[in-house]
Amino acid sequence: MTLAQSTSPLAPIGVSAALQAALDKSFQTKPKIFDEFALTDRVGIVSGGNRGLGLEMALTLCEAGARAIYCFDLPTRPSEEWQKTREFVERMGNGSRLEYVSVDVRNQKEVWAKGRDIGDKEKRMDVCVAAAGILKAHTDCLEYPAEQFEEVMDVNTNGVLYTAQAAGRQMVRFGNRGSIILIASMSGSITNRDHAWVSYNTSKSAVLQMARSMACELGKKNIRVNSLSPGHIYTSMTAAYLDKQPHLLDKWSDLNPMGRIGRTDEIRGVIAWLASDASSFCTGSDIIVSGGHHSW
Template structure:
């Protein structure tokens, strides 16, 4: 074995089979389960863009439930939504010490985001988790007639905003030297084209996020900062509900596009997000995780 090779050790070591072997050699050791400890986010701090509602808020809550000290939700509205306020109250009532915070900011404003990241770092003295979930989708538009400004608007939020959010957290992770996990929310639309949907700007932006995640993972690996992308399929949220109200036929169309035969629930992303954010996924970086009911399998 190369002398330059350094064996990584879990902060919960010994775990797994090594724990069993050690216990066999020492009868004074009482076996205990550590698997759920690996998923715990105790005392960790993170930011979630697009955290005012929908998938972003769902993910922020999951991080708090897993024990995070503080999760900062970044979003454009000056005041948080009613759903966010109720979720903050829910977190407080859980009594595990987690805090859900809200900050109004435009994710396309790189300088302001960096400033906010610095302020959070100064206050919390750490940064461990980033979920870049802010994104927009424009109406069906013929790719040959797509207006320049509309295309740029989508790219500014879905690509630039994702990069700036990742930078905001990553700079603080590097500052404190504890590593961290950056999760970029892409979409299955980054690797497939939604049939009969003229979404050239959205699909293009999500493809860019996939490559952004791989590129950042390769640059930041030696800093112990992991970067992965998460690609959801069709998920039912209040935003998609409004879309489906105008085109009710799409519910059946989307449901029949995967082997499970339905669209997803927002809570079905909770587990994978906590896994990616936690010590249970410490050897996972540069990967794209598909959660789409098997849409890609057909």
């Protein structure tokens, strides 16, 4: 690897900048740490971006300065939550756009075509967050119906791959660096006690290996692939359990050292980091944000 290939686009940076400043008194010194997190003029896709965690992550990318973030989701029209978030992005005045694309992530050809359309319009692709996922009710693993298992795998695993492919193909097409973030779950590396979620757990475990495998293939193309494993977060999906079974809130909260479940906004920092040059040497990793659930 040549020096040019391993140099930060913000170079000189860090201690190197301090040493250069010591040699050159005319050197303009300024903090660059926030520049490393900036996504100025970048373009991205967030699947599952119509609401909940996906929408929170899409907004994060816009706040970091992205030119346009395209939210992929199944409904023909975006939710009221999404529309209000788009208005919020417009009012920020940083030139960022939040766009909505109705697409079924289970349809590989359709997802690829939507990705290509974005590439044709924006002439670049930089970030992908594959967050679309579903969770089914408790079902005995020995009685689990094939159709339901296949449905969960089709969205949570196949759909994640197709979304990552759609973005990655455009990253290769335009030759710019890229960051692909696959949303897994702590349920991909542990089993939630007293919860019969064999399809969900299996699908998320597959996403962990998918990220490692893609990272190994795409590293030389300057495309990084990582997974993010949230713990118990209050979202519209988990609300389906918590609102009907309020006792679960205390149970889930007691499962980590912090004694509470997480908020969607507590994922913002790690998404901004993974999407940006601040994480430029991070690939093939799983970032766990679970309030210490794994640490007991």
